[in-house]
Amino acid sequence: MNHRVVITGIGLCTPVGREVAAVWDNLLAGRSGIGPITLFAANSLPVRIGGEVKNFHADAVANAFPGVRDEPDRKVWLGLDAALQAIQDAGLDENGLGAAQVHVGVSLEYLAFEQVVSVLQAVRPGEALGARLLGGWDRGALQTPLDRLAELVGDRFGCAGGRFTNCSACAAGAQAIGEAFRRIRAGAVDRALAGATDSALNPLGLGGFSLLHILSTENDAPQTACRPFDASRQGTVLSEGAAFLVLESLDAARARAARVYAEVLGYGSSLDAYRVSDPEPTGRGAVLSMRRALADAGLSAEAVDCVNAHGTGTPKNDAVETLAIKTVLGQRARLIPVHSVKSMTGHMIATSGAFEAAVAALTLMDRNVPPTINLAHPDPHCDLDYVTEGCRAFAGETVLSNSFGFGGQNASLVLRRC
């Protein structure tokens, strides 16, 4: 028997704010979270803007997780913050999570890059580099494995149902939620904490991504740099953040009278099998992903009332995604709102799919669709209703949320009002 799966908790730590209420207010108001990089000296980089989490206070996280005070990996801190929020928002504690699963999406692992530079320069001729690397610094480790967050959260809350770390790049957050959804639906577990965290806003991350020429270089106008579906779009903006959801079976949620944001109805994933850097030009992979999610939900295209687009603001993605949405939804595509919150948040990479699932849930609960900002000059290839006039009242029942990743991994989720 399939169990219905609902979202009962949301935790957000993003460039447009922390905690659900603040984030939602900012999204509906169309406020951009993009600005100059302040986390490190980015003066000499071709890209000097990003979506940073501002005013992040580590104290609350450190109090809840005393063992992480020396944790050097920023995405772990952001993730712990969002995970804690989600658990509290759901009204849960250790007692409710003992049998739960943890599903975490991440993309890049942490490397103590700046320390390695110093160590490498300090090595004397004939000296073993390994000895220097082992003793080269006094804080943290050379690398933080990708499962660090899943283990910290799992240990803190005693989650014994399994700990999954999904590294499917920009699709990781959506896949983490989709995989948790599938397991709860199948009855393997009653409850899961699922989401993602990412922060590539460091020299190696921002420098590396800037070399791929997918980032906007409009350093003097950060708040308008990310322009999904606009004819003048130059690229996306790299950002950081974390988003976690508490998913549980409807029965489990009802048993404890939990507030329900929305129901997760379907999940689909696919591969482009094309190139590592470019989407397949006909949108084949995106089409497969959306169709699978709808089939999994048992819905037709006519049932989709809104699309929360991947909408990165790169020239290639937005046109291909638009084509794919039209292929899947047919005439319905032109009748419903399609929006991209990345216009305000930038691209949180692994986190984006989890964050956008949270946005979809809030869209359904609050009956408002956040706008796509910075879209002033429509691209003729992007000819859908992108919600450009500001937030829009929404009476629909179903949202389709897309996440398409580097390497050609795609994931789509279907959420319904509950």
Added chain:
Amino acid sequence: MAARVVITGVGLVTPLGLDPGEILRRIEARETAAVPPTGFDPSPFACRLCAPVPDFQPQRFVPEPKLLRLMNRDAQLAVAAARLAVADAGLVVERDYAPEAIGLFGATGLAGLSLGDVAPLLRASAGSDGRFDPERFGTAGLKAISPLLSFKVLSNMPICFVSICERLQGPNAIYSPWEGHGAQAIEAGWCAVRNGEARCALVGGCDAKTHELAFVSLEQRGLFESWKHERQGLIPGEGAAFLVLEPESAAAARGAKAYARLVAGRFGTVAQGEDRLGVCSRLLGALGRITPAAVVSAAEGEASSRHSEAEALRRAGLEVPASIEPKPQLGTLFAAAAAVQVGVAALLAGRRAAGERVLANCFGHGSGQAAFLLETP
């Protein structure tokens, strides 16, 4: 009704070679692939051995030089193992299954970034005081590396390269970074085929831990401790393994041989401070009163690891007439290890009588532990 799933292809790229039969023979003969590292001085480390894949020629499997240049070592190993698995299964994509009907579920390890990949960037980013200089990083460092480095850093890339090379477009997921995550990939692919989400799936993993950065990380995580106390322990290796999973009826319909039927998988999580032995014995116990004809042991080189696994089997009430230990011979392959364990189990099942069972233990580092039970069709 859920489909019965069989393993029809085994692709192994290991320190003991690429030929499954030969790998099995050499494991059984207790031949070791361990050698001293050649790319760096191992003297600072408690473990001074590694298990590389000798004479690996990635161009055999990736004929396009442009694509090959984008791949790190992990990706090259993964693509080779996937290709071997597909060939071993006699699978022809499009003819047997549509590309979108074939799922891909894999595991990758700690970023496959070697010091050699980033050394030019690191050196060019140092200021006059020898410390990291953000100004020089932007003006000189970034110019010292290939723009394509990002494709070697992202943890999903090895599996994405498999999808590109084999043209697979089906459901997918990629997990990281330990053996337990490799077991999760196998389970995910198994479920996808069993439930009809995919008509066929490649499941597996890849890892390369034979370089200096990996040794530093492993030492810092305390994974070489047993070398200090027992003068034995895990030997970091490199390799990849992929398995082809299909419904038994579909495999039979296309005349494919089936090595083994996947009949059970059990999973456990070792929480902080919890006894790993207890978790492993519980998950083995959850398999029920079975008598496997053979066990693919998860033991690494040290005696304590071997004793611990034997105790878990004893507590679970499992009698073990025969066992085989790949890890001391192949090295520990982390994210690739679960697929190697199950692949070896499939090879063993393939030469046993119908109905006999082989247990593959996937007990490794990290919290996730698993065991799979295979049956000769």
